[in-house]
Amino acid sequence: MTASAHALRMGTGAGRGTLLAAILASGMVFLDSTVVNVALPRLGADLDATVAGLQWTVNGYLLTLAAFVLLGGALGDRFGRRRVFLLGVVWFAVASVLCGLAQDTGWLVAARFLQGAGGALLTPGSLAVLQASFHPDDRGRAIGAWSGLSGVATALGPFLGGWLIDALSWRWIFFINVPFAVGVILAALRWVPESRDEDATRGGGTGRRFDVGGALLGALGLAGITYALIDAPARGLGSVPVLVAALVGVLAAVAFVLVERRRGETAMLPLGLFTSRLFSVLNMFTVAVYAALGGFTFFLAVYLQNVVGWSALETGLATIPLTVLLLVGSARAGALATRIGPRLPLTVGPVLAAAGLLLLRGVELGASYWVDVLPGVVLFGVGLTLVVAPLTASVLAAVADRFAGVASGFNNAASRVGNLLAVAALPLLVGLSGSGYEQRAELTAAYRGALAWCAGLLLAGALTAGLFVRRPPRHASPDESRPARQASASEARPSRPASTPPEAPG
Secondary structure, three states: OEEEOOOEOOOOHHHHHHHHHHHHHHHHHHHHHHHHHHHHHHHHHHHOOOHHHHHHHHHHHHHHHHHHHHHHHHHHHHHOHHHHHHHHHHHHHHHHHHHHOOOOHHHHHHHHHHHHHHHHHHHHHHHHHHHHHEOHHHHHHHHHHHHHHHHHHHHHHHHHHHHHHHHOOOOHHHHOHHHHHHHHHHHHHHHOOOEEEHHHHOOOHHHHHOOHHHHHHHHHHHHHHHHHHHHHHHHOOOOHHHHHHHHHHHHHHHHHHHHHHHHHHHOOOOHHHHHOHHHHHHHHHHHHHHHHHHHHHHHHHHHHHHOOOOOHHHHHHHOHHHHHHHHHHHHHHHHHHHHHOOHHHHHHHHHHHHHHHHHHOOOOOOOOHHHHHHHHHHHHHHHHHHHHHHHHHHHHHOOOHHHHHHHHHHHHHHHHHHHHHHHHHHHHHHOOOOOHHHOHHHHHHHHHHHHHHHHHHHHHHHHHHHHHOOOOOOOOOHHHHOHHHHHOHHHHOOOOOOOOOOOOOO
């Protein structure tokens, strides 16, 4: 059960202020996620970074965010959602300043690790605050407003970020988080009521998933495997550091599974969820599709600037149609999947997206945006739009209602893991290392190879969906479908509402 100071209404000053805090916080995270890739060529040149440095700039953030986001939700339930949300905002802002002040890649990567940890406190908190604070009659409207306005922030992110990079410096994509954070803090202190899960504070209910050991083992497993993949091009696959890192990562992953199995339903990730074949298949599908998305956006941003010769602003604007399509079409795709089932959208969507990537492989020096880039981006965007909402809804429907929170949280983490592994592995697979991203011929070959791999991942996802995805079962048991656990925002919140775009489309 949740202890909440108020049941806010949409038309009140407190309701508007709470909504403002959540939207500003999400906008800060979305802005950061959409423009860091665009900044990679500039910060790489400024800090004399290698390909590995660029990979860690992206993956340092993704690693800690993916590993600790479920733990962040549990902390909010136990110690107070507003308190943990504000801690995440301050943490994220301080880490952003450290990123902007970085004098070398080691400093920047360390700050990105810290930023991801702050994001793990902030990301679940913004939606949890709305879920726990608003009156049930207004909760849907509040979340819908949060979804739409956060999507607008996502769409504006590439324009603002690209302009900051060209007009000032790549450092300002991090410094810009400070005024956002100040606005969030002032609004939250003034209007957001405190709430927590009383069962969690007594050691029961959602508090049972306060699983620090599982989170640390998950982070260590991801870190070891990521380090091995990123370091392998420079040191060689058979080098001692690479082999040790890979071994540590695999052992930590195995230990994570054993620890979660021993804890049963009290674990951060109850392994009983995977007795649902549909849930397991959908998360495999998620890793494949979001790996393709992560690899594509990583390579496209660098390629458009270092080979095609575009500015940071032009590069940021290049993928805006993708965001617009997701904003406009996700709700319709969700409605379509409700009528006909998710199998067809999850099969056709990745095929269209793969076709878009194959078109974009032909982009070269002097390319026209309208003729050479836009068709591929639109085709990729249409395909991704067919996937996002049906995938989220199907993951939630594949398990009993009482597990909706942890299931959606794990699916959110799976999408980030897909991004992380793609950014780590693709340069190794296409032979890009050192300063190769600054060499036109070498980067062109790597870009085309990477997009071919990404298209292959999408087609593998389409094949998986076509063979194994079925309409999710209905969990209509009164004990499971009654809204008693709605009070726990960490369980009730989706990783993304059906109308909300993925967090890093550009």
